[in-house]
Amino acid sequence: MKKVYSNNNIALVWHVKNMLEQQGIDVVTRNDRLYSIAGEIPVTECMGEVWVVNALYYQYAERLVKEMEKLESEEMKDWTCDACGEDISGTFAVCWNCQSVPGCEPASGLT
Ligand SMILES: [Zn+2]
Known part of the structure; x- marks a missing residue:
């Protein structure tokens, strides 16, 4: 597995997960369940992560994430x-x- 995305904004982590799954890429999230105890542990430890299960899809997933981030910056x-x-x-x-x-x-x- 390879990590393709991480963010301490869990909503964005889930957004990336859903987007990649819609493209047929198997992903898993990590640390996304620590959200409820955020504040009791250092922020870096509740960084949500999206991992691509099959490394063959990693570059494709990475490109999709970059495109999404570009779109989000354009929304600014x-x-x-x-x-x-x-x-x-x-x-x-x-x-x-x-x-x-x-x-x-x-x-x-x-x-
Ligand atoms: Zn107005």
């Missing part, structure tokens, strides 16, 4: 708020004008 680009049309810097996850979250209804009481 500037975006336009659906709710109010404000142009928002990609470093903001929430509209600074109306506090709405992309894909969600505008937050109430925060106008």
Whole structure:
């Protein structure tokens, strides 16, 4: 087995696992169950890991992970708020004008 991805964000670890499985690659995750006790142990020890079972698929899996990370960094680009049309810097996850979250209804009481 070869480790293709690690992150202390367990959601991303699972995202990578699901993505690779959808491509027909057998993977296993490690340390993903330590999430509930995070904070009681050093962060590096609750780093979730994705391992490719068959090393023949490793390079393919690695390429898919890189493409995913590239897509995620592109998601940091500037975006336009659906709710109010404000142009928002990609470093903001929430509209600074109306506090709405992309894909969600505008937050109430925060106008
Ligand atoms: Zn807005």
